[in-house]
Amino acid sequence: MTVPMFKKVRCIKLDAEGAKSGLHEVIDEVPEAVFVNGRHAMTAMMSPSDLEDFVTGYLFTEQIIKSAEEIESIRIETNRISVITKNLFKVLGPKKTILSGCGGAASFIDTEKLPRILPGQPFPVDLIRKTTVEVLDSELHTVTGGIHVVGLASEAGIITRSEDIGRHNALDRVIGYGLKKGTDFSRTFAICSGRISSEMVRKCLVAGIPVIVSRGATTTLAVQIAEQNGVCIIGFVRSAKMNIYTHPERISGIPSPLQ
Template sequence: MYRKLPCKRIDGELCEDHLHEVIEEVPLALFVNGRHAMTAMMSPVMLEEFVTGYLFTEQIIKGIDEIESIKIEKNRMSVITTNLFKVLGPKKTILSGCGGSTSFIDTEKLPKIQSDYHITTQEIWNAGKAVLNSELHRLTGGIHIVALLDGEKIVAVSEDIGRHNALDRVIGFGLRNRMDLSKTYVMVSGRISSEMVRKCLIANIPIIVSRGATTTLAVETAEKTGLTVVGFSRGGKMNIYTHPERVSVVKPGP
């Protein structure tokens, strides 16, 4: 996921030749039933999981059983679905800061969360210590981390230059392993956007947690659709912006 590239490293008055770890970014074109669906700039890992999660969260497929085959070669991902004549429409939302189409969120058309899943604040803090402790991030400083969890149990972790790509991967992992995503939650290293909220709603993942910030549109959308949004989860603190009934508050442990 990274290569060592030459650079001049400056430290005060010291200047020296250096090799530094730089995260890979590659273009990958997705074709569905022979038609171009999109081209993503991303980290070249967990590609079948990404394709599965992307097709599902963009509502091109309704489930894993609609995928007949996935073929990956060089910079091209080709998918054949059970419905060969399905028309690929535009995305239904603007992506927050990462490109997208020119239409806006309509919360009336989004699914509502159907889940009785609960976690504790201590489980969130403990999981954060494990999930966000990334050697790749320490080396490169250039990736986002997204994890799919059940309590403190890490189900899947994805690291990518784009947090939306990483979220699609862990959702795809859950689908390919036929998990009940309503009994899981996701933790992200970066900002929670409205697009990440939308993807969680499509997958019926009831809670999204970040060690960073969220946006107003993400909070407003989550409030109307039953999703729990937690931000700034670090150092024994957190902000629960929506549906706090899913998170039980306990005293922080060591």
């Protein structure tokens, strides 16, 4: 069953001709409390879809589990996701609320303890351009103007994509999907519609995703962590334009830069 992602909300619409009352499609935002082995792990403000993929990816990128096989069961109820792991004594970190707002909450980032991604076969620059356009073509964003899109892709094409009010939630979803499908993350790249933050880079490092792409900007801390730990950051992918901030050796077909 498809979960509705938006509701029509009454508003006053202004334009050059004046004002009129009407309806506009507004993205749904709901709290989802996650319990692991009976303990409250966190509460996410998010879009109500693909919750099993989300919680699988979240537990993995927070390093609470190391594989999808560690999960015994996932029970989804209204505003509550209950997870039982095979190790019932799994230790959790402190509870936190993941806000839909960018940078609302994040894990503490210790770059020395993060994984480092080894060199690998580069992705063609034309593949990056083409796949970014395909992933970010969102009818839901066109209708509502209020959704983030994240995709996971390889040279074979798009593996999966997710839409959510928070790009961090959407990234957890695509990682969770890939984890359940046994995806080799070292041969994938992530694409997002919004800013690449340090937390987005951290999640890619935990999963082993070597490239993260956005049609938007990045941050200085994201660039610093990516440079130190082997992730290629690409921003402002629009038409023929893009900015490659770190590890350009992960992309093939780049013209030699002018001095």
